[in-house]
């Protein structure tokens with residue numbers, strides 16, 4: 001039986017936002033999830049219990065981060081571009097005895113080998129790897145990031161050199177529909193073909209815009 005060490009009592013994510021004065025910035029697509037029941041559900045869909053390392057893209061105030069830390073014993077790399085979130089993420093890191101590592105930077109330039117080679121054991125390409133990726137993606141970055149990762153997939157580089165990597169990511173609804181559209185579907189596009197030729201893609205959950213704070217202007 002695997003015993004998962006849960007986080008000690010902490011201020012709520014809403015308290016963290018208030019305490020640190022973390023107003024959302026539209027230019028960084030900051031739309032936060034504050035409901036831990038929902039972030040727990042997202043993490044359950046991600047099925048990361050067996051992963052030894054979980055990379056979270058854009059941790060922000062850390063609700064998904066907390067859910068990952070409560071659900072698994074994995075090492076968590078929180079990649080966040082906005083330095084205003086670093087103190088609150090470091091606070092969370094202290095509560096985990098360093099199981100959470102905070103990486104300040106842009107996910108588009110992330111040094112995968114430098115950050116993961118010492119933590120993740122490479123597996124054969126066709127078997128489940130020890131690395132998982134999760135993220136409530138900044139909408140402004142989601143398509144360039146996906147295209148960059150598809151390129152990495154073809155050469156088995158970046159996050160894809162450790163075996164099969166599970167990615168659980170949020171996209172705008174119409175982008176998710178394009179990614180998963182089967183042949184003949186009205187949303188079938190180049191994106192559907194590129195993604196589906198390299199990955200198994202499925203839509204797990206539809207998040208209503210009212211679940212984000214602030215509410216995004218897109219669907």
Ligand SMILES: C[S@@+](CC[C@H](N)C(=O)[O-])C[C@H]1O[C@@H](n2cnc3c(N)ncnc32)[C@H](O)[C@@H]1O
Pocket residue numbers: 028029030031032033034057058059060061062063064079080081082085105106107108135136137138139141
């Ligand atoms: C939609 S918010 C999600 C925040 C948090 N994970 C949540 O669910 O509440 C996107 C987060 O990604 C961060 N971000 C934006 N662009 C980024 C980039 N290029 N690299 C890393 N993080 C980025 C933002 O600062 C923000 O914290």
